[in-house]
Amino acid sequence: MAKLGVNIDHVATLRQARRETDPDPILAARICEEAGAHSIVAHLREDRRHIQDIDIVLLRKSIKIRFNLEMSISKDIVKVALQIKPDQATLVPERRQEVTTEGGLDVVGNRKRLVSVCDHLQQKGIMVSLFIDPDKKQIEATKALNVPMIELHTGAYARAYAGRSETKELAKLKAMTLYAQKLGLIVNAGHGLNYHNTAAVARIAGMEELNIGHSIISRAVFVGLKQAVKEMLQIIKF
Numbered sequence: 001m002a003k004l005g006v007n008i009d010h011v012a013t014l015r016q017a018r019r020e021t022d023p024d025p026i027l028a029a030r031i032c033e034e035a036g037a038h039s040i041v042a043h044l045r046e047d048r049r050h051i052q053d054i055d056i057v058l059l060r061k062s063i064k065i066r067f068n069l070e071m072s073i074s075k076d077i078v079k080v081a082l083q084i085k086p087d088q089a090t091l092v093p094e095r096r097q098e099v100t101t102e103g104g105l106d107v108v109g110n111r112k113r114l115v116s117v118c119d120h121l122q123q124k125g126i127m128v129s130l131f132i133d134p135d136k137k138q139i140e141a142t143k144a145l146n147v148p149m150i151e152l153h154t155g156a157y158a159r160a161y162a163g164r165s166e167t168k169e170l171a172k173l174k175a176m177t178l179y180a181q182k183l184g185l186i187v188n189a190g191h192g193l194n195y196h197n198t199a200a201v202a203r204i205a206g207m208e209e210l211n212i213g214h215s216i217i218s219r220a221v222f223v224g225l226k227q228a229v230k231e232m233l234q235i236i237k238f
């Protein structure tokens with residue numbers, strides 16, 4: 001069975017809407033842990049629109065399951081990551097104007113900077129994963145960096161699924177998962193996955209972990225967070 005990483009950013013989005021203390025992302029992480037999630041994902045964005053520095057300090061101390069920090073490769077954010085030492089760092093592209101992470105990291109174009117960032121993180125014992133589009137060139141460039149893990153961007157698949165035309169995008173995800181696995185990479189996936197479109201991705205052979213945020217936090221509004229996580233775990237299990 002693929003593992004489930006729950007992204008709790010949008011608990012912090014709600015809190016930041018009032019700049020108060022509720023709802024508390026740390027409590028959310030503990031509830032996800034209790035419900036059976038395998039890791040907690042939080043994205044410390046450069047504009048601090050949801051998760052704050054104090055959140056990742058507290059998350060680091062408060063959960064027993066893996067802490068996966070999603071982060072850009074900017075100097076300031078890398079400095080924070082090296083201090084906090086999450087179990088895992090998932091490197092993502094970041095643009096201030098975007099609503100959410102729109103595409104995968106351009107590993108080919110950012111090679112020089114990535115060599116240095118990955119080295120620094122890996123020297124601290126942090127497992128590094130690169131968030132990339134399901135594309136051969138990006139997979140090969142990741143492999144060349146000596147990074148052990150990738151997360152395939154499922155945004156295009158999710159959009160196609162919503163339009164009932166996901167066959168091609170799903171086939172691409174399957175083929176690129178297999179290609180990366182053959183090169184020795186551990187393969188995760190995420191972005192835009194929800195209670196309808198996740199099952200097919202979870203069934204891709206050898207898929208290690210799915211990272212899911214928006215749909216779980218949205219469902220939690222109606223059924224509670226514990227139940228929302230359990231329902232997603234049920235879909236991933238087969």
Ligand code: PXP
Pocket residue numbers: 007009043070090092100101131151189190191192193211212213214215
């Ligand atoms: N994985 C990565 C690398 C992401 O950037 C995000 C969004 O923060 C997710 C997974 C989760 O995406 P969603 O909120 O659409 O489930």
